[in-house]
Amino acid sequence: MTKAPFMTRETVVNTILALLLLGFPLAAQTMGEPFYITLATRIAILALAAVGLNIALGLGGLVSFGHAAFFGIGGYAAGILATHAFDGVPLLAGIPGTASMLVIWLVALIVCGLVALPIGAISLRTTGVYFIMITLAFAQMIYYFAVSWPAYGGEDGLSIYVRNEFPGVNTAQPLPYFLICYALLMAALGLFWLLRGSRFGAALQAARQNATRLAAVGIAPFNIRLVAFIISAMVTGVAGALFADLNKFVSPSMLSWHMSGELIVLIILGGKGRLFGPVAGAMLYVLIEYALGGITERWQFFLGLILLGVVLFARGGLLGLLAGKARHG
Amino acid sequence: MAEPILEIRDLQKSFGALKATDGVSLTLMPGEIHALIGPNGAGKSTLIHQISGTFRPDSGTIRFLGQDISGLDMAARARLGLGRSFQISSLAQEFSALRNVMLAVQAQQGSSFRFFRPVMSDRSLTGPAMAMLERVGLAARAHLPAAELSHGERRQLEIAIALALGSKAFLFDEPMAGMGPEGSKALTRFLDGLRKQAPILLVEHDMDAVFALADRISVLVYGRVIATGSVDEIRNDPEVRRAYLGEAA
Numbered sequence: 001m002t003k004a005p006f007m008t009r010e011t012v013v014n015t016i017l018a019l020l021l022l023g024f025p026l027a028a029q030t031m032g033e034p035f036y037i038t039l040a041t042r043i044a045i046l047a048l049a050a051v052g053l054n055i056a057l058g059l060g061g062l063v064s065f066g067h068a069a070f071f072g073i074g075g076y077a078a079g080i081l082a083t084h085a086f087d088g089v090p091l092l093a094g095i096p097g098t099a100s101m102l103v104i105w106l107v108a109l110i111v112c113g114l115v116a117l118p119i120g121a122i123s124l125r126t127t128g129v130y131f132i133m134i135t136l137a138f139a140q141m142i143y144y145f146a147v148s149w150p151a152y153g154g155e156d157g158l159s160i161y162v163r164n165e166f167p168g169v170n171t172a173q174p175l176p177y178f179l180i181c182y183a184l185l186m187a188a189l190g191l192f193w194l195l196r197g198s199r200f201g202a203a204l205q206a207a208r209q210n211a212t213r214l215a216a217v218g219i220a221p222f223n224i225r226l227v228a229f230i231i232s233a234m235v236t237g238v239a240g241a242l243f244a245d246l247n248k249f250v251s252p253s254m255l256s257w258h259m260s261g262e263l264i265v266l267i268i269l270g271g272k273g274r275l276f277g278p279v280a281g282a283m284l285y286v287l288i289e290y291a292l293g294g295i296t297e298r299w300q301f302f303l304g305l306i307l308l309g310v311v312l313f314a315r316g317g318l319l320g321l322l323a324g325k326a327r328h329g
Numbered sequence: 330m331a332e333p334i335l336e337i338r339d340l341q342k343s344f345g346a347l348k349a350t351d352g353v354s355l356t357l358m359p360g361e362i363h364a365l366i367g368p369n370g371a372g373k374s375t376l377i378h379q380i381s382g383t384f385r386p387d388s389g390t391i392r393f394l395g396q397d398i399s400g401l402d403m404a405a406r407a408r409l410g411l412g413r414s415f416q417i418s419s420l421a422q423e424f425s426a427l428r429n430v431m432l433a434v435q436a437q438q439g440s441s442f443r444f445f446r447p448v449m450s451d452r453s454l455t456g457p458a459m460a461m462l463e464r465v466g467l468a469a470r471a472h473l474p475a476a477e478l479s480h481g482e483r484r485q486l487e488i489a490i491a492l493a494l495g496s497k498a499f500l501f502d503e504p505m506a507g508m509g510p511e512g513s514k515a516l517t518r519f520l521d522g523l524r525k526q527a528p529i530l531l532v533e534h535d536m537d538a539v540f541a542l543a544d545r546i547s548v549l550v551y552g553r554v555i556a557t558g559s560v561d562e563i564r565n566d567p568e569v570r571r572a573y574l575g576e577a578a
Contacts, residue, residue: 197440197444197447197449199448200441200444205424209421209422215382216381216404216415217433218437219432220402
């Protein structure tokens with residue numbers, strides 16, 4: 001094996017991105033600008049959701065246009081459990097609601113995994129544009145279900161009156177809440193890194209590059225993809241729970257296809273399949289939204305231009321520009 | 330007489346009105362190289378695809394190591410020990426040559442549902458993979474992406490992958506295609522030794538290689554086996570000469 005340098009250029013770029021995202025809200029705190037902390041929290045949560053999608057899309061080449069379903073389910077897990085806890089009405093006979101984030105995250109993980117299993121099992125029988133359409137169709141079914149379900153606000157959504165609790169942390173304060181989200185993002189990045197380097201990751205990336213080759217060595221691509229899809233959905237689901245807690249509100253818009261598209265855009269902007277691609281993408285996206293959104297309501301027009309530029313001239317996204325081509329050992 | 334490793338009986342496959350495989354029966358015995366020759370469009374690759382599981386025959390059976398594998402998918406057949414190379418190289422293009430072989434080693438070792446241990450520092454994967462690359466003479470190119478290998482090197486890599494699977498039979502679809510004369514000679518010597526490890530069903534257009542290697546030859550024309558026999562029998566078979574060798578030689 002050739003000896004790798006202590007830090008590759010990509011590692012340097014990743015470290016800088018991680019420190020920037022951490023330093024920005026800390027600076028905002030000392031300057032007494034809590035709004036910027038909320039902005040950074042939004043970046044961390046969207047990045048977390050996109051890290052989830054990046055497992056399916058980046059590593060596995062599975063362009064899911066339905067990941068808003070899992071983002072929204074995570075959000076509703078937080079909203080519904082918090083509402084029951086607040087009202088003191090049991091969720092089901094004998095099962096109370098809860099305001100504990102840890103329990104909410106666990107519920108979001110489990111429910112997203114259980115929902116992703118049949119969606120993945122059906123969608124993964126198709127490939128390419130059909131896969132995109134089927135995942136979209138499933139997400140839209142869940143979207144319309146949420147719209148037409150009056151018990152939890154239907155179209156109007158559901159408010160969380162008090163941000164849910166985390167042991168030993170005052171979650172109502174912006175900075176501690178940011179740190180929770182940041183820690184989860186880092187944990188998800190660690191998971192992504194481990195997965196990518198593992199046997200499972202090798203098989204998953206081979207399935208993207210050449211599924212016939214994978215089958216010819218005796219590994220069924222379907223099983224690998226299905227597990228990746230489920231893990232991917234679970235990570236995005238936790239991000240959804242955090243997002244609901246950030247806004248203290250969850251509505252069907254979290255489940256809409258716009259949201260699915262936004263997650264894909266984050267990955268394309270940042271660099272698909274790259275460890276920090278979703279982080280770079282989320283930073284760029286939220287900054288564009290904030291900077292241009294202050295000038296014009298039509299900021300998405302400019303986002304479109306930037307996206308066009310990335311797709312035409314910088315396929316590797318921001319990470320490709322900063323750290324060069326991806327390497328595969 | 331020994332049991333055949335691979336036994337194909339009365340295989341039929343049509344694409345619309347075209348009978349690509351028309352009642353093919355053949356066997357692969359332990360220790361032999363059985364060459365499958367025939368003009369372009371005779372249905373050789375179609376036959377290999379049915380044996381390896383890319384697609385299913387319309388009727389007929391395929392038995393491998395005494396077991397009917399007709400209903401199994403490609404991955405399951407590979408796990409039983411059916412190793413193949415593709416007529417058009419089929420590799421994970423972004424992965425290095427080494428990682429392509431490591432994938433086979435990992436498949437051979439068991440479950441790929443291991444999520445945490447990094448493969449690149451796993452000597453139980455890199456060691457055997459490197460050894461296979463050395464066997465086919467590709468060790469010096471181990472760290473190049475498959476996409477950057479030459480045509481002939483990709484062929485060698487496909488064979489290294491089949492070796493790493495610990496296959497009990499090999500299906501090689503034109504392994505010499507696109508190789509220079511030197512490469513063909515080296516590969517011929519290599520395959521000659523390989524038959525001791527596992528029998529080979531060899532589709533090949535390079536007649537020098539076929540005549541040098543084959544214990545038996547089957548001639549496929551329009552989806553039918555018109556003759557099976559030793560090199561001499563096939564060389565002297567009038568029907569074969571008319572249908573195939575006559576126009577080629």
